Amino acid sequence: MTPIKNLIKSVVIGLALVSLAACKSSSDAETEVTDAGSMGSTSSESTSSAAQASGAGTSGRLSAEQIQAENALRQTVFYFDFDIAEFRGADRETLMYHARDLSANPSKRLRLEGHADERGTREYNLALGERRANSILNYLIVNGASRSQIEVVSYGEERPAMTGQSESVYNRNRRVEVVAR
Amino acid sequence: MNLNRTLPLLFVISVLMSFSVRAELSIQITQGIDNPIPIAVVPFSWEGSGVLDEDIGEIVTADLQQVGEFRALSPSNMLALPREEREVYYRDWSVLAQDYLLVGKVQRSPGSELIQVQYEFFDINREIKLAGEVLTGTTSQLRDIGHEISNVVFELVTGTRGAFTTQILYIVSEFVSPEVSYFRLEKADYDGRRAQVLLESREPIMSPSWSPNGQDIAYVSFETDLPRIYTQNIATGQRRQITNFPNINSSPVWSPDGTKLAMVLSKDGSPDIYVQDLLSNELIRITDHPAIDTEPAWSRDGRSLVFMSDRTGQPQIYQMEIGASTYDVERLTYDCFHCAKGQFLPDGVNLVHVRRETRQSPEYQISIMNVETLRVITLTSTKFDESPSVAPNGSMIMYATKFNGRGVLDAVSIDGRVKFRLPSSRGDVREPAWSPYLN
Structure with a gap:
């Protein structure tokens, strides 16, 4: 070697x-x-x-x-704390690389899919999922990505990554997924 | 004394037994009241050949017991099984301490495939016949005829119009994997029977809602990969996409006059309440706030909307007049960590909502708050209760909850004393929407 x-x-x-x-x-x-x-x-x-x-x-x-x-x-999945719409500080650097990548490749398109855990009402969770995706969207734009490269959609609690009623399941479900288009 | 104590127990046993026998019966009474009205429903005689699919007497008995006000006498305890008035002896029923008696018979209509159901309803204490008629229909309408008889009995005894011929919409999802799920929008009788699929999709379906005449529905479908609002005619199945704005398009709710849809759009940044005229397509913005505003519900007169907002940090319920300044918002709830999905009962004073009391108590329950006295009654005691929908006679609330980790629909009386459950065969069931009166 x-x-x-x-x-x-x-x-x-x-x-x-x-x-x-x-x-x-x-x-x-x-x-x-x-x-x-x-x-x-x-x-x-x-x-x-x-x-x-x-x-x-x-x-x-x-x-x-x-x-x-x-x-x-x-890293294409970013997890969120309960009732919090801001992405975690630990993900800041990773997201910075995503922003630079979009900036360097203007033809690249992403979809940010926001999700919530099942606690709370469905309509509120739909809105919360969008708020989470937007927190990442705004960070990507501030750091060089173009708005037209990114689509945001919230699924609220309708598309869980896991089913069940435990804290560990909820932690997996409060997330934003970055999907290449 | 002893007799009084054993009676409720006997009632419980007979209810349990009747459920184990009829395995396909969808209703399960989970909580009853202390002093239900004693009623005898004599099994309806069938005077034709073959076997009928439905038993009218059982349908009426199930209807009346589900709503809690009634306790039906078991046929095995009856001293006689009259089919019509001339066979009725009031004394047979007064010795059994019955207040009311329903008898009837079912025959094939002469020279046709139609079925005739004759019923008669008696007040035992006053020894008078209160009602009686002959209803005719096809064999597939026997459940409708049974529910119709329940409506008559319920209204004569309680003075309140029965809601037994109403229907419900709800969503069923089947989770296969994070990538694969199936979603169905279904319609069924209020008791969960005779379910029909109105829409099926691999993408989520949400927020079903009835038009005030019960002929059309609105909902959110992600079938284009994005949440968009659609309407659908129940009879023809014809669909119309109502919205295609950027971002969230959700929570469609018909105005009481049927001409408009209230909805939630986040096209201008954050979710706000809008009203769209269904004829002119004119869109009016109702709320304008950077926080989340969602879950609109019309007041009965159609002049204001109740909605949820987290503008103070946590979800609370607010009310606004249509056309008022966006600053002219009245806050309705204060004393909860999370109050959401508000809607007024027909009295316009009592607000049904989903409540989480404190941050430390992670239970979401169905509650009613009197907005004048601020008194709160919590009707449910499970943890994941949401999506309350009120029966058109205001007597019961259907809601979604979890049972053994699966989504199911429960109903609770407006005083919290009676509960029943509609189990489903598979999938997660949620978001019930109780229809208006349909006839």
């Missing part, structure tokens, strides 16, 4: 640990475990793609910045 590959690996693992720590600070125990799991799988995927890229590329080197951007763009 070349020293470069080793370096890339350690950068990726380091990034994964950083984002893991960010998750820990952001929410309750139930969310931590699942987020940690999904981040873990993301980092191992990117290790292999980074390794492939370094083998094929002429410079043989991906910048840490590029790797971080790739990882960020892979």
Whole structure:
């Protein structure tokens, strides 16, 4: 294994640990475990793609910045706290990469799908899902995306990611999904 | 003393037994009242060949017991089974402490496939016949005839018009995976029987609502991938897309005169209440606030709208006159963490709503608040109660709740004393909308 590959690996693992720590600070125990799991799988995927890229590329080197951007763009689901319409602080950096990506690729189109958990009335949850999607929409626009690139739709509580009445289910359902169009 | 104590128990047992026997019966009485009116419904005799699909006596008995005011005598305790007036001896019923008696017979109409149902209704204490007539229909109309008889009995005894021939709309969803769900808009009799699918989709359907004449419905469908408002004629199935504004188009509710739809649009940033004229398509903005304004409900006179807003941070219920300044808003609820889905009862004073008392108490329950005395009565005791819809006679409220993790429809009397449930065979059932009087 070349020293470069080793370096890339350690950068990726380091990034994964950083984002893991960010998750820990952001929410309750139930969310931590699942987020940690999904981040873990993301980092191992990117290790292999980074390794492939370094083998094929002429410079043989991906910048840490590029790797971080790739990882960020892979995160397409953003979770929200109960009754809160603002995205979590821990997602700010990731969303910044999405904004830059849209800005750099003007032909790219996204759909932001807002969702709520089932507590509270259905019409209110429909509105809450839109408010959540809008909080991400506004951040993307402020950071360089064009309004015409993004469609917003709220499903309220009508399309849960999981069914059930536990806190862990509710945590999974309060979300905005970024869907490529 | 002993007798008094055993009677309610016997009643419970007989109710339970009758449910285990008739497994397909959809209604389950979950809570009754203390002193229901004793009524004897003699099994209607069938004087034709073959077996009828429906038992009129059972339909009437189920109707009257569901609304709680009545307690039906079990046929096995009857001393006689009269079919018509000349076979009725009042003493047979007064010794059994019955206040009212219903008898009847069912025959094939001579020379046709139609069925004739003759019924007679008696006041045992006054020893007089209160009503009697012959109703004719096809075999598929036997349930209508049964409910019609229930209406007559209910109104004669309580003085309130019966709502047994009304219908309900509701949504059923079947979750297969986060990507695959099926959604159906269905219509059924008020007791959940004779369900019909009016619309089926892979995308969500929400907020069904009746036109005041009961001939058309409005709802939200995501069939284009975006929430849009549609109307549909029940008889012809003909549909019309009413809105195509950017962002949320939701909560269509017909004005009492049937000419307009109140709705929620977020085309200008945040959800606000609008009213659209169905003939001219003219759109009037009612609320104008950066917070969420949603769940419009008309006052009876059609001059104002009740709605929910989270302009103070949490959902509360407000009222506004149509055409008033957007600043001229009256707040109706104060003492709850989350008060939503408000609508007035026919008296215009009592506000039905969904209430969560405090942030620490995560129960959503159906409540009624008197807006003059501010007295609140909570009618339900389950955790996930929502979407209350009032029967046209104001006697009961149907709502959605959860039972064993599944969405079901329950109904509760306006005083909270009687409850019944409409179980469904599969899927999550929700968003009941009780029809106006249909005849």
